[in-house]
Amino acid sequence: MSSLDHLGLSRRLLLGALAASPLLPSLLAATTARAEDTRPLASWSDGPAKKAILDFIRATTDAASKDFVPPEERIATFDQDGTLWVEHPIYSQLVYCLDRVPAVVKLKPELAKAEPFKTVMSGDFEKIAKLSLRDFEEIAVATLTGMDVDQFGAEAKTWIESAKDHRWKRLYTELTYLPMQELLTYFRANGYKTFIVTGGGQDFVRVYSERVYGIPPEQVVGSALGTKFSYDNDGKPFLTKEPKLLLNDDNAGKVEGIHLEIGRRPRAAFGNSTGDRQMLEYTKAGDGARLSMIVLHDDDKREYAYGPAQSLPDTKVGAFPQALFDEAKKDGWNVISMKDDWKRVFAFEAS
Amino acid sequence: MSSLDHLGLSRRLLLGALAASPLLPSLLAATTARAEDTRPLASWSDGPAKKAILDFIRATTDAASKDFVPPEERIATFDQDGTLWVEHPIYSQLVYCLDRVPAVVKLKPELAKAEPFKTVMSGDFEKIAKLSLRDFEEIAVATLTGMDVDQFGAEAKTWIESAKDHRWKRLYTELTYLPMQELLTYFRANGYKTFIVTGGGQDFVRVYSERVYGIPPEQVVGSALGTKFSYDNDGKPFLTKEPKLLLNDDNAGKVEGIHLEIGRRPRAAFGNSTGDRQMLEYTKAGDGARLSMIVLHDDDKREYAYGPAQSLPDTKVGAFPQALFDEAKKDGWNVISMKDDWKRVFAFEAS
Numbered sequence: 001m002s003s004l005d006h007l008g009l010s011r012r013l014l015l016g017a018l019a020a021s022p023l024l025p026s027l028l029a030a031t032t033a034r035a036e037d038t039r040p041l042a043s044w045s046d047g048p049a050k051k052a053i054l055d056f057i058r059a060t061t062d063a064a065s066k067d068f069v070p071p072e073e074r075i076a077t078f079d080q081d082g083t084l085w086v087e088h089p090i091y092s093q094l095v096y097c098l099d100r101v102p103a104v105v106k107l108k109p110e111l112a113k114a115e116p117f118k119t120v121m122s123g124d125f126e127k128i129a130k131l132s133l134r135d136f137e138e139i140a141v142a143t144l145t146g147m148d149v150d151q152f153g154a155e156a157k158t159w160i161e162s163a164k165d166h167r168w169k170r171l172y173t174e175l176t177y178l179p180m181q182e183l184l185t186y187f188r189a190n191g192y193k194t195f196i197v198t199g200g201g202q203d204f205v206r207v208y209s210e211r212v213y214g215i216p217p218e219q220v221v222g223s224a225l226g227t228k229f230s231y232d233n234d235g236k237p238f239l240t241k242e243p244k245l246l247l248n249d250d251n252a253g254k255v256e257g258i259h260l261e262i263g264r265r266p267r268a269a270f271g272n273s274t275g276d277r278q279m280l281e282y283t284k285a286g287d288g289a290r291l292s293m294i295v296l297h298d299d300d301k302r303e304y305a306y307g308p309a310q311s312l313p314d315t316k317v318g319a320f321p322q323a324l325f326d327e328a329k330k331d332g333w334n335v336i337s338m339k340d341d342w343k344r345v346f347a348f349e350a351s
Numbered sequence: 352m353s354s355l356d357h358l359g360l361s362r363r364l365l366l367g368a369l370a371a372s373p374l375l376p377s378l379l380a381a382t383t384a385r386a387e388d389t390r391p392l393a394s395w396s397d398g399p400a401k402k403a404i405l406d407f408i409r410a411t412t413d414a415a416s417k418d419f420v421p422p423e424e425r426i427a428t429f430d431q432d433g434t435l436w437v438e439h440p441i442y443s444q445l446v447y448c449l450d451r452v453p454a455v456v457k458l459k460p461e462l463a464k465a466e467p468f469k470t471v472m473s474g475d476f477e478k479i480a481k482l483s484l485r486d487f488e489e490i491a492v493a494t495l496t497g498m499d500v501d502q503f504g505a506e507a508k509t510w511i512e513s514a515k516d517h518r519w520k521r522l523y524t525e526l527t528y529l530p531m532q533e534l535l536t537y538f539r540a541n542g543y544k545t546f547i548v549t550g551g552g553q554d555f556v557r558v559y560s561e562r563v564y565g566i567p568p569e570q571v572v573g574s575a576l577g578t579k580f581s582y583d584n585d586g587k588p589f590l591t592k593e594p595k596l597l598l599n600d601d602n603a604g605k606v607e608g609i610h611l612e613i614g615r616r617p618r619a620a621f622g623n624s625t626g627d628r629q630m631l632e633y634t635k636a637g638d639g640a641r642l643s644m645i646v647l648h649d650d651d652k653r654e655y656a657y658g659p660a661q662s663l664p665d666t667k668v669g670a671f672p673q674a675l676f677d678e679a680k681k682d683g684w685n686v687i688s689m690k691d692d693w694k695r696v697f698a699f700e701a702s
């Protein structure tokens with residue numbers, strides 16, 4: 001596998017929509033979800049998905065239940081891209097890397113004439129879309145490593161508070177799914193600790209996870225690069241992001257990441273692609289009541305339809321083979337249909 | 352550096368006390384500390400150490416203070432061995448590895464005649480004490496890797512609930528310092544999340560951290576081996592502990608481990624040896640009010656005196672040079688004198 005893959009930026013690359021530019025921050029999604037505590041799962045239609053969630057919470061939090069789980073053992077893990085927010089047609093973190101190229105070139109002007117930076121600087125989306133995985137890997141290393149971790153955090157924060165997606169012209173952070181925000185709130189209200197377990201870079205997601213999802217940085221597990229401790233000229237210590245992969249938090253790596261940073265098997269897990277398969281399997285294989293759910297993107301009006309419900313032409317986005325949904329059926333995972341199970345998809349939609 | 356060092360088992364090896372055997376579990380220390388919430392730091396004498404703690408908490412939790420820290424950013428990290436519990440004369444985790452050797456030999460009888468296992472099986476402490484670092488490394492790999500993570504957890508749990516130290520004839524988990532238990536409680540009562548950041552193996556410490564310190568597994572950062580995801584013959588997924596070092600959580604590795612598993616700089620950090628130096632430096636180098644404290648083992652009656660307060664002959668235990676305490680003075684760290692600052696050391700002592 002390539003190390004671009006490691007960085008969680010691969011496979012679903014895309015094309016077309018590389019647009020991304022500034023404006024006002026927004027807490028709409030999170031705020032709305034939190035204000036609705038008294039009506040848990042208000043944006044969920046009655047149906048098998050909602051019922052599975054309610055049954056699971058009842059079974060694990062009712063002290064009289066044979067499947068009762070002590071509060072300290074209540075761990076729920078959530079994939080981010082495609083599960084908590086929109087991943088199609090391109091990961092926001094990849095847009096971030098491309099957007100950072102001009103700043104990198106400014107620091108190292110010699111890159112302006114070198115590929116793949118020259119192509120990115122040209123702004124020619126068609127050419128950018130044709131860059132190879134190795135090119136994207138080089139871009140990721142140039143834009144995500146070599147700087148102080150605090151500097152990286154500040155830059156990523158500035159970007160995420162202003163960059164907008166192409167279709168809705170909204171901040172990426174507004175594109176979280178309202179029903180999933182309600183689910184996070186509902187789990188926490190029932191004593192569960194909620195974790196993001198993402199193939200994306202954990203340093204990147206940690207920048208906004210608390211504000212957007214109510215999930216603190218220490219509860220974000222993601223692909224991680226090594227860091228290097230050193231001292232500046234004044235003897236002040238600092239950490240630098242290194243181009244060395246510590247954790248490839250995708251596929252089996254998600255289970256390994258959970259063990260590394262959480263240390264116990266989740267009681268509930270949510271995903272949407274083959275990168276989540278092992279996490280869903282591992283969660284479901286535990287004793288007592290366990291909940292594994294996958295989001296099916298079958299709503300081409302309000303969001304997108306891809307994977308088994310594909311109505312788009314073939315793209316490079318994601319891996320959602322029918323086999324994953326066959327496994328869901330066989331292993332007792334629950335499928336969440338965006339189209340059927342969600343009354344609203346985004347907080348900015350009329351209710 | 353050796354990989355035994357990686358496992359956090361090195362340097363302070365020692366000799367003598369390899370004894371360790373079963374009995375009743377005990378929550379004495381933790382229970383006592385928790386019952387004393389209304390009298391914070393009751394076992395601390397009035398003095399500069401206690402004052403530094405009280406001042407820091409006031410400065411960071413009073414909304415009117417210029418150094419106020421929002422609750423979600425209140426992170427405090429604690430070294431374990433020598434800071435939260437007794438490390439002298441030997442790390443309990445190393446005793447665990449030696450105690451596991453007979454079970455390993457039972458599974459692989461050919462080891463009975465191979466060094467270093469033969470020496471360990473002989474029970475001859477003098478010879479065991481003379482084993483090399485490489486021997487101990489081999490013992491650590493044999494006893495800490497190759498099994499299912501759940502199996503490891505179950506075995507370590509059985510051991511820690513029964514193994515006793517040589518001097519007090521008490522469970523290791525009773526040898527936590529009451530004043531530090533009170534400190535953990537006091538920090539949490541003031542909205543701080545408390546983390547253990549240990550050179551020891553995080554899988555090992557996570558087995559008892561919640562019961563003994565009120566710190567859940569996901570808030571234990573320690574030296575970590577890789578794991579490998581696979582399926583058994585029935586298609587059930589499991590994780591195996593691998594002899595591959597992911598994180599050497601000691602010295603600069605503590606800061607790197609904090610970045611990896613917590614994702615932000617601590618506001619307060621507590622340690623006692625050179626392995627904690629970088630964590631204390633990095634914490635203190637942050638903006639606003641920061642607290643870095645080191646425990647000085649200067650009480651040869653109630654515990655031990657070593658390091659700058661050394662009254663024992665030279666041992667292989669720890670690295671606590673005078674230079675560390677000189678740095679403390681220079682950089683504004685606070686020293687905790689066991690002898691002067693603690694009215695009681697253990698919960699089992701008469702108050």
